[in-house]
Amino acid sequence: MSAVGTGARRLPLVLRNPSFGRVWAGQLLTQAASRMFQVGAVWWLVGFAGGAHRGLDSGLFLMVSTLPAVALAPVVARVIARHAPRTVLACAAAVAGLVAMAAAVLAQAGALPMAAVYAVGLALAACQALFDPCLTTSVPQLVDDADIEAATGFELSTQSVAGLGGGLLGPLIVDTGGLPGVVAACAAAYLLAALLVRSARFPHATTRTDGAESGAAPASRTLRQVLAGLPFILRVLLCFAAANVFTTAVYVVMPLYTRGVLHSTGSTVASLEAALGVGTLVGSFTGARVPGRPVAVGSACLTVMAVALGLPGLAAGHAVAFGALAVAGWCVGVIGVRFVALFQRLVPAGDKPEFFAAMQALLGATFPVASLVFGALGDHLTARTLCLVQGAGLVPVALALWWLGGRADSGDVRASATQPLARAGETS
Numbered sequence: 001m002s003a004v005g006t007g008a009r010r011l012p013l014v015l016r017n018p019s020f021g022r023v024w025a026g027q028l029l030t031q032a033a034s035r036m037f038q039v040g041a042v043w044w045l046v047g048f049a050g051g052a053h054r055g056l057d058s059g060l061f062l063m064v065s066t067l068p069a070v071a072l073a074p075v076v077a078r079v080i081a082r083h084a085p086r087t088v089l090a091c092a093a094a095v096a097g098l099v100a101m102a103a104a105v106l107a108q109a110g111a112l113p114m115a116a117v118y119a120v121g122l123a124l125a126a127c128q129a130l131f132d133p134c135l136t137t138s139v140p141q142l143v144d145d146a147d148i149e150a151a152t153g154f155e156l157s158t159q160s161v162a163g164l165g166g167g168l169l170g171p172l173i174v175d176t177g178g179l180p181g182v183v184a185a186c187a188a189a190y191l192l193a194a195l196l197v198r199s200a201r202f203p204h205a206t207t208r209t210d211g212a213e214s215g216a217a218p219a220s221r222t223l224r225q226v227l228a229g230l231p232f233i234l235r236v237l238l239c240f241a242a243a244n245v246f247t248t249a250v251y252v253v254m255p256l257y258t259r260g261v262l263h264s265t266g267s268t269v270a271s272l273e274a275a276l277g278v279g280t281l282v283g284s285f286t287g288a289r290v291p292g293r294p295v296a297v298g299s300a301c302l303t304v305m306a307v308a309l310g311l312p313g314l315a316a317g318h319a320v321a322f323g324a325l326a327v328a329g330w331c332v333g334v335i336g337v338r339f340v341a342l343f344q345r346l347v348p349a350g351d352k353p354e355f356f357a358a359m360q361a362l363l364g365a366t367f368p369v370a371s372l373v374f375g376a377l378g379d380h381l382t383a384r385t386l387c388l389v390q391g392a393g394l395v396p397v398a399l400a401l402w403w404l405g406g407r408a409d410s411g412d413v414r415a416s417a418t419q420p421l422a423r424a425g426e427t428s
Helices: 003-010 018-049 054-069 075-084 085-108 114-142 145-198 207-211 222-230 233-245 250-260 264-289 295-315 318-346 349-364 367-378 383-407 411-417 420-426
Strands: none
Touching: 003 075, 018 054, 018 085, 018 114, 018 145, 018 264, 054 114, 054 250, 054 349, 075 085, 075 114, 075 349, 085 145, 085 250, 085 318, 114 145, 114 349, 145 264, 222 233, 222 349, 233 295, 233 318, 233 367, 233 383, 250 264, 250 318, 250 367, 250 383, 264 318, 295 318, 295 383, 318 420, 349 367, 349 383, 367 383
């Protein structure tokens, strides 16, 4: 291989594959906009618009914002299977941009009631529920086979970067520009993402996509059939769904902790979001280097998260909260890299549209429950007590995952689970 060729191979994937780079940038913008609106709206409810039931109001908002990923899973799977990914991704981003633009105009005129804020959150979440699994499914159509793990690493790290950027900007924009400023920023990000995705090429598009474009209806299995054929993976997903009840509650607990314990402003909420995002980002890039099988690593990370999330309930303070969220974020990043890489190896290519839609629905199904339950509890319990509840709830889940790993006796699962994942970390 020539020196030039070697140098090109050493470039990051987003630079040597411009189409993937555009789609990756679109993912970054849409996820950052979605996170920015969620965090900004929650802080607006807690710090400005909320009344005597700030916890319940913010919990209801987050519940509404996560329902589409669950309720629309069968629809999402069918749309992804029947239409070209570029069309699905660009349309989802464009519709979200138009909704946010209309909301920004109404909010600036002072005509955006509370119910409309919930409706906007629902619409944006529906678009994101279509965008995310479609992107995951389309990765093999964007990159060469040798770059799939690198692309997966970029995709997972994008969630961390987007969460960091959106979570940091959301409360700050609310403090300076109010709700209209947040919605306007989201509209610009979504529309730019739509343009970027539309300009990308999908050079490895499958015959399934080609048939969809010509109107042929592809044959695919149902979500139930796909999951029934993957019993080990289904059990793992159920463990993480249970963990999500306690981990995702952090998005309700953080604003309440900031207001009730730290007695601070939106800048502190942004800093806590940044700590969580930085930790997740670091975990996404270092997770492939953590030794051990994915199930063992996952149970260990859940145990560490239990300690980290419960610590602010025992020792209140800015530094403790920042450190705890950074550690918890790192665990989330490690778990994501190890298990998504495992799923990419074990799930047949033809089942991936249905599987990733089902995965998003199953993991997201507990988020509405967590938002509502912890939001309601936030009106009756202190934020420090909620932190202790989060930590305690993760302990039995970590034990269940560890037990599951000990009972996994499938040779294929063990072989796949023990395959080295260093390539993902090295090439991304």
